[in-house]
Amino acid sequence: MEASTCKQDLLQKKKNAVLVDGVILNGPITDSKAGGKFVEEACKIIMEEIIQKADDVTEKLASSLLVYPMYPSLVNRDQHSVERASSHVHSVTACFSSIFSDHPRFFNQLYAGIDYYSLVARFITEALNPSVYTYEVSPVFLLVEEAVIKKMIEFIGWEEGDGIFNPGGSVSNMYAMNLARYKFCPEIKEKGLSGLPRLVLFTSEECHYSMKKAASFLGIGTENVYFVKTDESFKSVSRRGKMIPEELEKQVQRARNEGSAPFLVCATAGTTVLGAFDPLDKIADICEKHDLWLHVDASWGGSALISRKHCRLLHGIQRADSVAWNPHKMLLAGIQCCALLVKDNSDLLKKCYSAKAAYLFQQDKFYDVSYDTGDKSIQCSRRPDAFKFWLMWKALGTTGLEERVNRALALARYLVEEIKKREGFQLLLEPEYANVCFWYIPPSLRKMENGPEFWQKLHQVSVT
Numbered sequence: 274m275e276a277s278t279c280k281q282d283l284l285q286k287k288k289n290a291v292l293v294d295g296v297i298l299n300g301p302i303t304d305s306k307a308g309g310k311f312v313e314e315a316c317k318i319i320m321e322e323i324i325q326k327a328d329d330v331t332e333k334l335a336s337s338l339l340v341y342p343m344y345p346s347l348v349n350r351d352q353h354s355v356e357r358a359s360s361h362v363h364s365v366t367a368c369f370s371s372i373f374s375d376h377p378r379f380f381n382q383l384y385a386g387i388d389y390y391s392l393v394a395r396f397i398t399e400a401l402n403p404s405v406y407t408y409e410v411s412p413v414f415l416l417v418e419e420a421v422i423k424k425m426i427e428f429i430g431w432e433e434g435d436g437i438f439n440p441g442g443s444v445s446n447m448y449a450m451n452l453a454r455y456k457f458c459p460e461i462k463e464k465g466l467s468g469l470p471r472l473v474l475f476t477s478e479e480c481h482y483s484m485k486k487a488a489s490f491l492g493i494g495t496e497n498v499y500f501v502k503t504d505e506s507f508k509s510v511s512r513r514g515k516m517i518p519e520e521l522e523k524q525v526q527r528a529r530n531e532g533s534a535p536f537l538v539c540a541t542a543g544t545t546v547l548g549a550f551d552p553l554d555k556i557a558d559i560c561e562k563h564d565l566w567l568h569v570d571a572s573w574g575g576s577a578l579i580s581r582k583h584c585r586l587l588h589g590i591q592r593a594d595s596v597a598w599n600p601h602k603m604l605l606a607g608i609q610c611c612a613l614l615v616k617d618n619s620d621l622l623k624k625c626y627s628a629k630a631a632y633l634f635q636q637d638k639f640y641d642v643s644y645d646t647g648d649k650s651i652q653c654s655r656r657p658d659a660f661k662f663w664l665m666w667k668a669l670g671t672t673g674l675e676e677r678v679n680r681a682l683a684l685a686r687y688l689v690e691e692i693k694k695r696e697g698f699q700l701l702l703e704p705e706y707a708n709v710c711f712w713y714i715p716p717s718l719r720k721m722e723n724g725p726e727f728w729q730k731l732h733q734v735s736v737t
């Protein structure tokens with residue numbers, strides 16, 4: 274329908290219409306009836322085309338061919354009317370389902386399958402559209418976040434602490450780095466970097482790349498990230514990829530001798546590629562000796578804390594000052610669901626990040642304003658990511674989550690045994706966690722001697 278006829282129709286129907294600048298002001302901004310119909314149809318299609326197909330192994334993993342012919346209709350403004358909107362539902366879902374990340378044959382980083390509870394939690398929060406900055410806007414979601422953080426802290430083994438859900442483990446690492454620096458020199462918040470000594474932090478060679486990103490983003494500089502050697506023997510399965518504590522000690526000494534200021538060690542619990550767990554107890558000893566903040570990036574490995582069988586992998590984590598943990602990885606909470614947890618109980622997060630915006634965080638509200646946790650964040654609007662984890666946890670219980678972890682590690686053991694049985698597969702290392710690293714050696718290379726030429730050829734195989 275043409276916009277002008279539409280308006281005239283409305284004006285005729287609405288005797289008391291308030292017209293300003295040719296715009297009718299009284300009445301809803303959206304057509305709720307047509308909108309409701311659109312949502313209903315879309316839900317039906319999401320159910321049939323995505324959720325029911327996602328875990329069906331006989332369905333195709335990708336329907337990306339559908340995307341391209343449909344794409345113009347999604348961006349073509351002329352087809353923007355509400356009446357036609359429902360006819361676009363199919364093309365929209367075709368795009369969304371172009372890759373079924375929940376498909377049983379979808380093997381990629383980060384994903385482990387679908388969790389229906391966290392999916393419904395997402396539907397609920399998408400519909401309510403809350404923002405967890407103030408209690409008045411999101412009372413329930415703020416309390417949920419507090420409860421989930423408390424529970425995660427229990428699993429780490431701290432008696433108390435604080436935390437915040439962030440858009441990703443990378444961001445949690447950045448928060449931790451900044452928090453450690455703030456603790457080291459609180460005046461940085463007002464004075465900035467000028468006048469500070471050269472700050473240095475330590476992490477292992479196998480750490481996540483977000484460490485470099487955080488160091489550059491925060492003005493620390495990537496050259497001031499000192500990479501500590503990991504235990505290794507590249508060609509043997511004894512390689513582990515864990516930080517060597519003695520090497521850390523040497524690096525701290527080196528930094529001190531250079532006259533720079535060491536302030537932070539970032540250990541990794543579950544490295545992204547090899548799945549290695551740094552020896553936290555020994556690293557914590559060094560941190561205590563040199564008075565350094567210990568951050569544990571357990572974005573990947575943190576979920577093992579839920580398993581009584583595997584939590585020993587993170588032995589010593591209770592000695593950390595901060596921990597990053599992503600329930601959106603092994604535990605299957607929908608992306609993104611990532612927490613930074615902090616042992617400090619002196620409101621350090623708030624002191625470090627607050628800007629005390631008077632229009633949002635008024636101090637004379639009708640409720641306890643300590644529930645307005647928004648000023649602990651670098652964000653203003655923030656999604657209630659903890660709710661996904663909460664609903665899933667409520668539905669499955671700790672034992673249900675524990676089963677997920679145990680199953681993932683059992684699957685890894687099974688894969689290792691299958692690799693060992695098969696000709697042409699070479700295991701890189703005996704896994705401790707769910708990462709299984711192996712080479713596939715094609716028949717043409719199986720008789721070749723292990724030397725530079727062999728590795729060059731093998732690399733060519735893996736990239737084509």
Ligand SMILES: *Cc1c(COP(=O)(O)O)cnc(C)c1O
Nearest residue numbers: 441442443481544545570572573
């Ligand atoms: C996945 C991962 C991250 C990054 O988490 P995102 O949520 O993807 O930003 C950080 N550290 C480790 C060890 C990881 O495995």
